[in-house]
Amino acid sequence: xxxxxxxxxxxxxxxxxxxxxxxxxxxxxxxxxxxxxxxxxxxxxxxxxxxxxxxxxxxxxxxxxxxxxxxxxxxxxxxxxxxxxxxxxxxxxxxxxxxxxxxxxxxxxxxxxxxxxxxxxxxxxxxxxxxxxxxxxxxxxxxxxxxxxxxxxxxxxxxxxxxxxxxxxxxxxxxxxxxxxxxxxxxxxxxxxxxxxxxxxxxxxxxxxxxxxxxxxxxxxxxxxxxxxxxxxxxxxxxxxxxxxxxxxxxxxxxxxxxxxxxxxxxxxxxxxxxxxxxxxxxxxxxxxxxxxxxxxxxxxxxxxxxxxxxxxxxxxxxxxxxxxxxxxxxxxxxxxxxxxxxxxxxxxxxxxxxxxxxxxxxxxxxxxxxx
Numbered sequence: 001x002x003x004x005x006x007x008x009x010x011x012x013x014x015x016x017x018x019x020x021x022x023x024x025x026x027x028x029x030x031x032x033x034x035x036x037x038x039x040x041x042x043x044x045x046x047x048x049x050x051x052x053x054x055x056x057x058x059x060x061x062x063x064x065x066x067x068x069x070x071x072x073x074x075x076x077x078x079x080x081x082x083x084x085x086x087x088x089x090x091x092x093x094x095x096x097x098x099x100x101x102x103x104x105x106x107x108x109x110x111x112x113x114x115x116x117x118x119x120x121x122x123x124x125x126x127x128x129x130x131x132x133x134x135x136x137x138x139x140x141x142x143x144x145x146x147x148x149x150x151x152x153x154x155x156x157x158x159x160x161x162x163x164x165x166x167x168x169x170x171x172x173x174x175x176x177x178x179x180x181x182x183x184x185x186x187x188x189x190x191x192x193x194x195x196x197x198x199x200x201x202x203x204x205x206x207x208x209x210x211x212x213x214x215x216x217x218x219x220x221x222x223x224x225x226x227x228x229x230x231x232x233x234x235x236x237x238x239x240x241x242x243x244x245x246x247x248x249x250x251x252x253x254x255x256x257x258x259x260x261x262x263x264x265x266x267x268x269x270x271x272x273x274x275x276x277x278x279x280x281x282x283x284x285x286x287x288x289x290x291x292x293x294x295x296x297x298x299x300x301x302x303x304x305x306x307x308x309x310x311x312x313x314x315x316x317x318x319x320x321x322x323x324x325x326x327x328x329x330x331x332x333x334x335x336x337x338x339x340x341x342x343x344x345x346x347x348x349x350x351x352x353x354x355x356x357x358x359x360x361x362x363x364x365x366x367x368x369x370x371x372x
Contacts, residue, residue, distance in 0.1 A: 010083035016141065016194060017090050018076065023137040024069040028062070030133035031104070034126040035059070038107055041122040045115040054107055061099040068096045094143045104130075105151040108159050117167055120160060124171065127152045131182065135189065142190045146183070153179045210284040212262060213269035221283045221291065225334040228295055232328055240302035241334075242292040243341035244272070244309065244323040247353040249288040252319060268313055268321065275309045291338070299327045299358065306356045320354035327360065 035058050043051035072089055075081045081089065112119040130152075134145050153175055160172035208220035216224075232239050246252075246268065253261040265288065276282050276292055285291040292309075294302050306323050313321045324344025326337045340359035348357040 010086070012194060013090075014081075014083040014086045017086050017093075020090065020093065020138055020141040020144075021069055021072045021076075024065075027134055027137040028066070030137070031062070031100070031130055032059075034130045035104065038122060038126045041119065041126075042107060042110065045119045045122070046110050046112050050110065054103070054110075057106070058100055058103040061103045065093070065096040065100060068092050090141055090143065093141065094147060097144050097147055101148050101151040104148075105155045108152070108155040116163055117165070120156065120163075120168060120171065123152075124156055124175065127156065128178070135182075135186065142186045145186055149179060149182060153182075213266055213284050215269050215273070215282050215284040215290070217284060221281065221285075221293070222334070224281050224293060228293065229328070229333065232295075233330070237296045238298050238327055240294045240297050240299060240325060240327045241337050241341050242294070242302065242306045242309070242323050242325050243285065243338060243345050244290045244292075244306075244321050245345055245349070246288040247320045247322055247349075249319070264317065264319065267317060268319075271312050271316060272309055275312055276305060280305070291341075299325070299360075302327070303356065303358070310354065310356060314354065322348040322353045323356045324348060325356060325358045 035055050039051045039055040042054060072081065108120070108123050131145065131149060134148060138144050157172045157175045160168040160175070208216055210217045228239060249261065252264065269284065269290070272290055272292065273282050279295050281293040283291040292305070294305060302325055306325055310321055310323060313319065322345060324341040324347070326341040326344065328337060343362055344357040344359040347362055348355045351357065
């Protein structure tokens with residue numbers, strides 16, 4: 001259960017941080033627009049030379065942030081960034097934003113002289129513009145937005161209070177309220193966005209899950225083996241499948257009722273999951289049929305997993321289970337493997353049930369029953 005929660009959390013982080021980097025271009029465009037407009041204000045209210053130096057300092061300071069974003073995009077395309085290693089990239093984005101945000105906030109501290117009130121009003125307007133755009137672009141990662149707010153709004157508040165006067169004091173009070181409200185808004189917005197991402201992932205996950213047993217379904221099986229078979233061919237690593245069927249399940253259902261039958265299926269599902277390994281895929285293949293895919297597993301090791309399942313089902317329930325095992329061979333596909341495992345399963349039923357049969361041990365042309 002803890003492992004599943006961790007995987008879900010990592011997947012949420014992956015979606016959230018990927019969204020954050022995907023919107024970097026929009027955020028950068030908004031920042032550069034604010035730099036250009038505020039640069040014009042500094043040019044008019046203080047000094048053309050200082051305006052140029054300030055604007056260039058912000059642009060140059062943004063270079064590491066651009067490089068981080070480009071590197072992330074390239075690694076993402078090469079599938080080098082996964083849910084398991086994506087989290088540090090949020091920190092990289094925040095750290096690479098410190099220098100440009102500090103340079104942007106430096107505009108607040110320029111000695112505007114008699115134009116101080118007007119200059120601070122312009123700084124406020126363009127700062128709030130960037131925050132508004134950033135809220136839309138970076139809502140899945142509040143760290144960058146809070147960093148920008150703390151550099152700029154706090155600087156504006158401090159400068160306004162330092163200069164004094166009714167106008168700037170009222171502006172400082174307004175900015176304090178804005179900082180408090182924006183901080184709370186960003187927290188709520190981020191929480192809502194994360195919940196929406198989580199709901200999206202849950203919905204996608206549920207489409208691959210059997211509603212009764214919560215095991216994977218055939219749709220997930222196809223996706224899994226579509227990646228596993230090419231990987232096995234490249235690496236030369238074997239993999240196996242185990243096809244299992246509960247013995248006399250119809251009789252159990254008839255005698256005890258369908259609710260008891262459902263409870264039995266749930267119990268057996270949990271047993272199979274507990275006996276399988278973390279890398280194995282456990283599927284509810286049919287009504288009372290289960291299938292386990294064992295990646296990077298040779299026949300002997302797969303036999304051990306199957307025996308463990310059969311022994312545990314026999315020891316913990318009032319039913320038994322029969323199984324057929326097949327190992328991947330060059331030129332095979334999942335349909336041929338399932339067919340061979342089904343032949344082995346039928347042989348196990350014919351031999352008295354509650355046992356495992358291996359496909360390669362069957363005589364050529366072994367019959368297959370339509371039902372078990």
